[in-house]
Amino acid sequence: MKKSLILSPLACVCAFMVHGTSLANANNSTLENTKSPFSIAIHGGAGTIEKKNFSAEQEKNYRLKLKEAIDVGYEVLQNKGTSIDAVIAAVQVLEASPYFNAGVGAVYTYEGSHELDASIMDGNTLNAGAVSGVKTVKSPIALANAVKDHSVHVMLSGEGAEVFAKQQNLELVSNDYFDTKHRYQQLLKAKAKLEKQQKELKDFQAAHQTLDNKYKYGTVGAVALDQHGNLAAATSTGGMTVKRFGRVGDAPIIGAGTYANNASCAVSATGHGEYFIRYHVAADICARMEYQNISLEQASNKVVNDVLVEAGGSGGVIAVDAKGNIAMPFNSKGMYRASRKSGESAQVAIFKEEK
């Protein structure tokens, strides 16, 4: 496979850049961007997210973190960085935050640990990298990117992926680095409910289906168009609370949770992953745009609000096309999201009623 074996200096900076980045100033970019539009959108997961369940303080904290992530990614694009570097930078802010189900704050597996998945795709070359079930890599999205750039494979899993991470000198941490009290409480609640149901239903699988959707969600992701006209998409997640049996969701599946192709669009998905795999959601949005000659908004709405709703698959996507248009449809009660187009200010939203 043709692959660049050398990361750009900016990529190296971004791969380890999490905090401390100054916020971009939208006004600086207005002039230059009329020539080369650029855009970025991020999500922090979709689900049963309703205003009544947030304190003012909580809501403020989520919005601030989303704003920080979108601005970090925007700044990369504004400085003529690549869309790949921008989506990595934005996702790493969300991975480092305890609010979202990726990196720190990842949900717990049935056994009480964390197994992280991530994937990334370059819309220019269609190079892609994905990892599943990693337990000790601080930034799963950085590992997915290293797979894209430095491995002959597209997807690595489990301990093998961690051996590769070590060889690539990525930062390793112990699994409890990802621990948070609120996710542990979630595990205990989910497990108690699951075990009660299991006693009644005598079947783990049937019991699992009675679990509230809030335990089945949570992903972070970013999509971007850079000034060079290239698209990229990235997704990172801790997967599903109380997941078992080495379950792999849609986040590390190229075509399901993540897809990017300059010929159409870049998509990162979040929701009930099993549906997103079966309907290969990310690639399907790109395919509909390219083959049916419809807009990004039409294609993403069709898949999220018709196809997935009909199937019973709850969730949403963020998507950007080669002109910088952004679409962020979701069929759940809310989706943590933010977007910013060149020369415009950032839009941050959480609930359904927001634009």
Place this chain on the structure above:
Amino acid sequence: MKKSLILSPLACVCAFMVHGTSLANANNSTLENTKSPFSIAIHGGAGTIEKKNFSAEQEKNYRLKLKEAIDVGYEVLQNKGTSIDAVIAAVQVLEASPYFNAGVGAVYTYEGSHELDASIMDGNTLNAGAVSGVKTVKSPIALANAVKDHSVHVMLSGEGAEVFAKQQNLELVSNDYFDTKHRYQQLLKAKAKLEKQQKELKDFQAAHQTLDNKYKYGTVGAVALDQHGNLAAATSTGGMTVKRFGRVGDAPIIGAGTYANNASCAVSATGHGEYFIRYHVAADICARMEYQNISLEQASNKVVNDVLVEAGGSGGVIAVDAKGNIAMPFNSKGMYRASRKSGESAQVAIFKEEK
């Protein structure tokens, strides 16, 4: 997710049926099939397969095994069985044969063991099941099918998948059950070459790229249309010789190696998996058929002989549509393949020059 929790009696029979099935008699089915056409196609891998490298005896053995597999699947369809049962039955013949890279005869990993991947999809319900990195499950395609029918997840991996297999009472074997002498010789040769190159190039990844394509191929698969009008696809593989780092290829990726949708077609792919993931080959053929309103032959040829050739991705697919049309394009020197339509005799082929 809506799933049938009860396997049909026929599915149970097929899940453990490997040998001893009588060959179907094409003439018996001619009359009834004019009403409800059915079709099946299988592959045993694509690659640098040339007549000059086969003894007459070897070629005969391959053809006999392909004929056995296609006839076993055909018989299921002829008896009004489901396309799912037919593709499982055909794939299990190939998994049990030492000639193909799946089940017995699977290639060796870098560490000298076998890690098997498989996936299956029902074109009627879009239910799907996939497993990656399993070491002790006798029939990986039976496990993928159990995931489809009895798990709340679509994809399970590694040891977790094996725990699930045990719970499902699937037959377990020790990893050396899959051993064959010729694959071990292949491993030694590939490893020697790899280590020599690694010393020169000082880089495993660059060295891996110098490996001959014959080490990167090998998969088995089946696609079918049954008399009820339903499509199915299944793929099973040992992956890539000397694979490392928990590499996951396209075979267990729904949308890449396997896809089925009654609205378009069923596809099983074989080739250099990394390309098949990035170009989400199986789902893309279905998407082109559905969205561009082109034939199965046009869609599969476009992807295999234009898109993949341009990208440098070697391999092929087998595909069947809802009318029973079959397409089996490949861009490599050969592909082990067979097909049979209702009321017609079986076609078995290996080399490029064969029809």
